[in-house]
Amino acid sequence: MSVVKSKSPVTKSKFIIKLSSFDIKTLDGVIREIVNRCQQAMVECSVIPMPTEKQLFVILKSPFIYTIARDQFMYKQHRRVIFVKINQPGQLNDLFKDFQIADGINIEVKTS
DSSP states (O other): OOOOOOOOOOOOEEEEEEEEESOHHHHHHHHHHHHHHHHHTTOEEEEEEOOOEEEEEEEESOSSSOTTOEEEEEEEEEEEEEEEEESSTTHHHHHTTTOOOOTTEEEEEEEO
């Protein structure tokens, strides 16, 4: 009679990190830092660029006589999503313990 040893299941925690910013250079710098930290800790991560949200504002320069003269203002909000798979439960705290996020970047972390 053979005895089969059962392996303990490895639980992987999945985290979704959503980042958004109006400045693409600072956003890419933060993304690069997160990916470098994940690679150093041997953690699986993947970065997905999301569509850029654009909004256009048109303002009349003169409301009465020169109604054709207008000013246009536009802002773009760049977004990225990072999927992180962690083997050990406390590893996320160790990864981002002393992590500094630049001003103007919105971050949202979800577990799944």
